[in-house]
Amino acid sequence: VHGPRELHQNPLRKIWMPRTSNGLPQRPITQRRVCMTNCPTLIVTVGLPARGKTYISKKLTRYLNWIGVPTKVFNVGQYRRECVKIYKSFEFFRPDNEEGLKIRRQCATTALNDVREYLSVEGGQVAVFDATNTTRERRATIMKFAEQNGFKVFFVESVCEDPDVIAENIVQVKLDSPDYIHTDTEEAVEDFMKRIKCYESSYQPLDENLDKELSYIKVIDVGRRYLVNRVLDHIQSRIVYYLMNIHITPRSIYLSRHGESDLNIKGRIGGDSGLSDRGREYAMKLRKYIQEQNIKELKVWTSQMKRTIQTAESLGVPYEQWKALNEIDAGMCEEMMYEEIQKNFPVEFALRDQDKYRYRYPKGESYEDLVQRLEPVIMELERQENVLVICHQAVMRCLLAYFLDKTADELPYLQCPLHTVLKLTPVAYGCKVESIYLGVDSVNTHRNRPENVMAQRSTEDALQTVPAHF
Amino acid sequence: MEPVQLEPRRRRRCDSPASVPQFCNSPTMLVMVGLPARGKTYISKKLTRYLNWIGVPTKVFNVGQYRRQAVTTYKNFEFFKPDNEEAMKIRKACASAALKDVATYFSKEQGQVAVFDATNTTRERRAIILSFANERGYKVFFVESICEDPEIIAENIKQVKFGSPDYADRDCEEAMVDFIQRIDCYRASYMPIDDEKDRNLSYIKIFDVGSRYLVNRVQDHIQSRIVYYLMNIHVTPRSIYLSRHGESELNLLGRIGGDSGLSPRGQKYANALATFITNQNINDLKVWTSHMKRTIQTAETLAVPYEQWKALNEIDAGVCEEMTYEEIQEHFPEEFALRDQDKYRYRYPKGESYEDLVQRLEPVIMELERQENVLVVCHQAVMRCLLAYFLDKPAGELPYLRCPLHTVLKLTPVAYGCKVESFYLNVEAVNTHRDRPGNVDVSRNPQEALQTVPDHV
Numbered sequence A: 001v002h003g004p005r006e007l008h009q010n011p012l013r014k015i016w017m018p019r020t021s022n023g024l025p026q027r028p029i030t031q032r033r034v035c036m037t038n039c040p041t042l043i044v045t046v047g048l049p050a051r052g053k054t055y056i057s058k059k060l061t062r063y064l065n066w067i068g069v070p071t072k073v074f075n076v077g078q079y080r081r082e083c084v085k086i087y088k089s090f091e092f093f094r095p096d097n098e099e100g101l102k103i104r105r106q107c108a109t110t111a112l113n114d115v116r117e118y119l120s121v122e123g124g125q126v127a128v129f130d131a132t133n134t135t136r137e138r139r140a141t142i143m144k145f146a147e148q149n150g151f152k153v154f155f156v157e158s159v160c161e162d163p164d165v166i167a168e169n170i171v172q173v174k175l176d177s178p179d180y181i182h183t184d185t186e187e188a189v190e191d192f193m194k195r196i197k198c199y200e201s202s203y204q205p206l207d208e209n210l211d212k213e214l215s216y217i218k219v220i221d222v223g224r225r226y227l228v229n230r231v232l233d234h235i236q237s238r239i240v241y242y243l244m245n246i247h248i249t250p251r252s253i254y255l256s257r258h259g260e261s262d263l264n265i266k267g268r269i270g271g272d273s274g275l276s277d278r279g280r281e282y283a284m285k286l287r288k289y290i291q292e293q294n295i296k297e298l299k300v301w302t303s304q305m306k307r308t309i310q311t312a313e314s315l316g317v318p319y320e321q322w323k324a325l326n327e328i329d330a331g332m333c334e335e336m337m338y339e340e341i342q343k344n345f346p347v348e349f350a351l352r353d354q355d356k357y358r359y360r361y362p363k364g365e366s367y368e369d370l371v372q373r374l375e376p377v378i379m380e381l382e383r384q385e386n387v388l389v390i391c392h393q394a395v396m397r398c399l400l401a402y403f404l405d406k407t408a409d410e411l412p413y414l415q416c417p418l419h420t421v422l423k424l425t426p427v428a429y430g431c432k433v434e435s436i437y438l439g440v441d442s443v444n445t446h447r448n449r450p451e452n453v454m455a456q457r458s459t460e461d462a463l464q465t466v467p468a469h470f
Numbered sequence B: 001m002e003p004v005q006l007e008p009r010r011r012r013r014c015d016s017p018a019s020v021p022q023f024c025n026s027p028t029m030l031v032m033v034g035l036p037a038r039g040k041t042y043i044s045k046k047l048t049r050y051l052n053w054i055g056v057p058t059k060v061f062n063v064g065q066y067r068r069q070a071v072t073t074y075k076n077f078e079f080f081k082p083d084n085e086e087a088m089k090i091r092k093a094c095a096s097a098a099l100k101d102v103a104t105y106f107s108k109e110q111g112q113v114a115v116f117d118a119t120n121t122t123r124e125r126r127a128i129i130l131s132f133a134n135e136r137g138y139k140v141f142f143v144e145s146i147c148e149d150p151e152i153i154a155e156n157i158k159q160v161k162f163g164s165p166d167y168a169d170r171d172c173e174e175a176m177v178d179f180i181q182r183i184d185c186y187r188a189s190y191m192p193i194d195d196e197k198d199r200n201l202s203y204i205k206i207f208d209v210g211s212r213y214l215v216n217r218v219q220d221h222i223q224s225r226i227v228y229y230l231m232n233i234h235v236t237p238r239s240i241y242l243s244r245h246g247e248s249e250l251n252l253l254g255r256i257g258g259d260s261g262l263s264p265r266g267q268k269y270a271n272a273l274a275t276f277i278t279n280q281n282i283n284d285l286k287v288w289t290s291h292m293k294r295t296i297q298t299a300e301t302l303a304v305p306y307e308q309w310k311a312l313n314e315i316d317a318g319v320c321e322e323m324t325y326e327e328i329q330e331h332f333p334e335e336f337a338l339r340d341q342d343k344y345r346y347r348y349p350k351g352e353s354y355e356d357l358v359q360r361l362e363p364v365i366m367e368l369e370r371q372e373n374v375l376v377v378c379h380q381a382v383m384r385c386l387l388a389y390f391l392d393k394p395a396g397e398l399p400y401l402r403c404p405l406h407t408v409l410k411l412t413p414v415a416y417g418c419k420v421e422s423f424y425l426n427v428e429a430v431n432t433h434r435d436r437p438g439n440v441d442v443s444r445n446p447q448e449a450l451q452t453v454p455d456h457v
Helices: A052-068 A076-083 A098-121 A136-149 A163-174 A185-200 A233-244 A277-291 A306-313 A340-343 A346-354 A366-381 A395-405 B040-053 B064-070 B087-106 B122-135 B152-162 B170-187 B221-232 B264-280 B294-301 B325-331 B333-341 B353-370 B380-392
Strands: A007-009 A016-018 A040-048 A071-075 A126-130 A152-159 A214-220 A226-230 A252-259 A300-301 A389-390 A420-427 A429-437 B028-033 B058-062 B113-117 B139-146 B202-209 B212-215 B240-244 B286-291 B375-378 B407-414 B416-422
Touching: A007 B113, A016 B294, A040 A052, A040 A136, A040 A233, A052 A071, A052 A152, A052 A366, A052 A395, A071 A076, A071 A098, A076 A098, A098 A136, A136 A152, A136 B286, A136 B353, A163 B028, A185 B113, A214 A233, A226 B264, A233 A366, A233 B221, A233 B353, A252 A395, A300 A306, A306 A389, A306 B028, A306 B113, A340 A346, A366 A389, A366 B221, A366 B353, A395 A420, A395 A429, A420 B325, B028 B040, B028 B122, B028 B221, B040 B058, B040 B113, B040 B139, B040 B152, B040 B221, B040 B353, B040 B380, B058 B064, B058 B087, B058 B333, B064 B087, B064 B113, B087 B113, B113 B202, B122 B139, B170 B407, B202 B221, B212 B221, B221 B353, B240 B264, B240 B380, B264 B294, B286 B294, B294 B325, B294 B375, B325 B333, B333 B375, B353 B375, B375 B380, B380 B407
Parallel strands: A040 A126, A040 A152, A071 A126, A152 A214, A252 A389, A300 A389, B028 B113, B028 B139, B058 B113, B139 B202, B240 B375, B286 B375
Antiparallel strands: A007 A016, A214 A226, A226 B212, A252 A420, A420 A429, B202 B212, B240 B407, B407 B416
16 A cells, blocks of 8 residues: 555635646545536437426426536427428328438437537536437437447437427417417417327327336426436436426526625625615515515525525514525635735635636635525425525525526626515526616625636736725 | 425525535335235345435334334234224324324424335325325425246345244244245235326336336436435345555654555455455455545556555545644644534545545445446445445444454345444554543643554554
8 A cells, every 4th residue: 555645625616636646636526516427427318299298308408507417409300401491291190201310310310410529529527418319210220320329319209299388389489489489379379289199190199118228307286296217327316306307387587686785885805794774674674575576475594694584574574594505705805805915915816707506615615616505495496385595695696697508708797786686487488587676875895706827817907807895 | 186285385594514515305105015025125224324324314214113103912914904904903003103204303303304114005005195195385206116937036035034033933934834825915906006197296117126117207306316225225135345544654754644655564464355355265256445645556466457546545534634743732732622522423634424425425435336246446435335335334423433454354245234343454554543531622721632643653
């Protein structure tokens, strides 16, 4: 047994890594990442048209990317639209349309090639192959492809026969599809129903017996029932858990920061101060706004920090405190002004500007840590219906990034000003955002990335974008 | 008429001082369903252990135990014959007694989840339970275990039935024969949960020890967590090794927290650990550490790949980080006393509590359940939390569990619990265990406060 390798702490992420024999820090063995499998995973959707496959594909992809698993959707319909510029009618999808079948098969193959590129070359971890994949033959082709390339396969089948759900589905996402852009609503619906029929006769759902060796989840009637078979690893387990928690009941999520705090006014970060006068005014305005919104069965969540709880108290309704919603821990920089951080830790200050997402405060947290911490909050938000979350700037940025599918680079710079409520309403494949400023003045706490992020920069360069404070 | 679930009444206002909302709506009954030797009691006990650990007061009500109290001596399988009217009466009475205790647990003992562990193989029995629950506003979630693999069933019988009080005076072969006939008694009247008739019920069906699951109508957060947990556990034999980092520089100085490196003795332990692990000859061992230098240095010596988990970091002592207990007493005597009053719930100023730690460690536990052979190199408070989960220790005991330096704990699941083996690797280290002192009052003097502080440099 030999001596241990010397450890060196990465200055940006504060992660201890061994130095290799040539003195250079080695790539970390493994940080705890969600997807610990060496094999990439291919998620394959299965189901008739208008069963929510694309909805699930996009939502799952958004979630996986947010928790740090590089994921991408490959929607075969899009490949088809690129190939066949103008969609005429459902006849393209008739099972006896040989020309159509040839093109569709070609599109699937092209999509699979792109999947291979993404997973084997571009560093992707999960690829979502979004198509009907309703025949055993097509699925066998995909599995063979996966086996050849060393990908794990997980099927997600959506089964639904509720005509109301299907009709609503068509209204929400099909009428606005490029396929129907020049067709009036009645015609479009009629055509789409015939399109569905084209698939029905050849549809072979995943079979409990014939497919018992496969890994899959069958989602039945928009989540009333699930059949889960042979979950192989951690990422599949997380995917199943996520799919079992999402729903499509209409609702809105309201995100707000606490009212302006005493430390905010002084330009200091972190801490656990109370509301300023203006902050209290905001809380009252928030109460009025919420009452006017007339929200059915609204849940209110806060962090365990005084300023969010004081804000919630003004609402006069029950609320729940989550420690997980606490503001990012700035460690040694807690309660400092940016000017003080620059003075006392100029190198740290520069490192943060270099990679604000991954930068961890000394003895504190990074945005990346925050996302990990907030995952249970997101999971519960998915389960719930109408919720008002009263939180903090960095936390709100993380939550917003999840709902609006923002990248890790954009996340730490999202605008989440004080005294503004963001109302998020799921619509079609994404989220509608309404921003409501409640008319109470406050300081600005948003610091943009300055131009010069080098450690040797001047104080002036470093403090260029610090917002004004008292 | 199929049983229908009424909308549960809201019972308590959610007012949680804990680190996570308690989701305290209606109490929930988990009702097991399945033939004997299908793992119902295994699941019941494991699930109960998990729920209690994450802070949801849960209790098992095993009808077999009620039966053993009513009929003090078990003769043979004939007791379970469907035509044994006398026995039927007794069994029905036992089920009722158990239900009555469930009601008491919920209404008087602040229970949140009751696991009703019995075969519950007939629709009639399940209807009685549903009706009982509906009347009182309890939610019901069924957990059915279906398995026809004769090897699994035989192994099951060996593991847990031979040791049962029912078979204490019998040899294995007799016991096996009798138990198989016992199972047959239930078979004829077994009506599994029906996907059509029972489509309005909330349940999970587990097939063949987890190769397949059917989940129907999950109603709320706790049911969702239960499903997730059940889908992650397995019965493959394996061992989990828990160890702290080697002795650190700050340990020597009697200082808590911080991010120091190993002392020379700590490095010696790391070497001893490497030898120990090699000699254990473990198949496919995963090694996990925290993000702190001392655990990583320890793992580095093993010369195998390891994963760093921030979630395994030691408890954050906030303003008390890197202090000695003497210094904490000097600067924060009131805090120090409060901690001794309730060490589990006490949160360091700008730091964490053990209760917070458990929340933080839950994903680690979940992944430990998924994995097979794992060595976790962590810290004192963290190890106490993990150990409490595996050994089913309550919150009152958890912060005082003994997790000395330079000692590996090997945990091996066996029957309904966990076997623990402790290996001291013969490298000396300071003692870091501080017992609860006699006087925990804020008014106590420094001497009383520091009575149980272990020696240090």
